[in-house]
Amino acid sequence: MIINCKELANKIKKRAVEEAGGKKLVLHAIIAGEDKASIVYAKSKIKTLRKLGFDGEIDKVNSEREMLKKIEELNGRDDVHGIMVEFPLPKRYDAIKVHSAISPIKDVDGMNPVNYGYLLLGHEILTPNTPRAVIRILESITDIEGKNVVIINRTPVVGKPLAMMLLNRHATPTVCHSKTKNLKEKTKSADIVVVAVGHANFLTADMVRDDTIVIDVGINVVDGKLQGDADFEAIEKKAKITPVPGGVGAVTTACMVENLVKAAKLQGVI
Numbered sequence: 001m002i003i004n005c006k007e008l009a010n011k012i013k014k015r016a017v018e019e020a021g022g023k024k025l026v027l028h029a030i031i032a033g034e035d036k037a038s039i040v041y042a043k044s045k046i047k048t049l050r051k052l053g054f055d056g057e058i059d060k061v062n063s064e065r066e067m068l069k070k071i072e073e074l075n076g077r078d079d080v081h082g083i084m085v086e087f088p089l090p091k092r093y094d095a096i097k098v099h100s101a102i103s104p105i106k107d108v109d110g111m112n113p114v115n116y117g118y119l120l121l122g123h124e125i126l127t128p129n130t131p132r133a134v135i136r137i138l139e140s141i142t143d144i145e146g147k148n149v150v151i152i153n154r155t156p157v158v159g160k161p162l163a164m165m166l167l168n169r170h171a172t173p174t175v176c177h178s179k180t181k182n183l184k185e186k187t188k189s190a191d192i193v194v195v196a197v198g199h200a201n202f203l204t205a206d207m208v209r210d211d212t213i214v215i216d217v218g219i220n221v222v223d224g225k226l227q228g229d230a231d232f233e234a235i236e237k238k239a240k241i242t243p244v245p246g247g248v249g250a251v252t253t254a255c256m257v258e259n260l261v262k263a264a265k266l267q268g269v270i
């Protein structure tokens with residue numbers, strides 16, 4: 001009952017490499033200060049890019065002003081094809097200002113309001129990678145049209161864009177959050193449950209039916225090990241579920257590579 005996400009991730013990366021046609025595309029990841037988790041995530045993305053014949057660099061900045069200046073510089077450079085900002089940003093940074101500063105055609109995170117607005121209008125140009133990874137996983141195992149999908153997350157990075165992507169594919173999304181009442185009733189009636197709460201074992205086996213597809217976006221460290229938001233062992237016995245690690249995260253990284261290639265196409269370099 002475990003959904004094979006690694007194979008899908010490899011397929012997405014292989015297609016992206018083919019589409020790049022040998023062009024060495026370059027991504028820059030900007031990090032505010034010395035946030036250790038951000039540095040680990042950025043390094044791992046760059047490692048993936050290098051394995052595929054692309055390249056990446058990390059730019060560390062110490063203030064919002066420096067970040068905006070760096071973005072302006074990278075926007076103007078022909079040897080930079082994608083720009084990402086590692087989140088979470090320190091509270092004193094204005095995230096919308098930062099996202100808005102990135103050129104919409106180098107916006108590998110799909111968070112510039114122009115790209116976000118296109119998504120809302122039903123045109124998916126450069127879209128956020130995690131919700132797109134969820135869509136890719138679902139498309140690899142089921143027909144999305146007409147499905148009732150419960151998303152437990154309403155953030156701009158996961159729940160909101162995912163709801164738009166599902167509507168674009170004729171599904172019926174229900175977006176739940178910390179103030180949602182009778183959550184179990186909702187998850188029980190769903191064909192698909194996407195959980196992204198950030199609490200290990202949040203989604204228990206009694207919250208889903210036998211024929212439910214569970215997509216676990218959560219990443220938690222429990223006793224030094226990575227774990228999702230679902231009670232994987234119990235749910236895996238009765239329903240289809242993505243693993244953590246090697247699930248949504250692996251496909252998200254592949255989608256990042258896909259977006260770098262899409263961005264390069266928008267810039268007319270491939």
Ligand code: NAP
Binds near residue numbers: 155157178217218
């Ligand atoms: P977040 O900002 O903390 O948001 C958590 C969401 O869960 C919010 O919408 C929150 O509702 C909701 N929530 C919290 N407690 C709840 C409860 N008791 N019942 C129902 N809903 C509840 O986190 P995030 O940045 O969106 O990330 C969520 C998880 O996904 C984290 O574990 C993160 O590491 C993981 N993640 C994974 C990937 C990947 O590629 N695999 C990418 C991004 C995030 P409110 O809005 O009401 O607070």
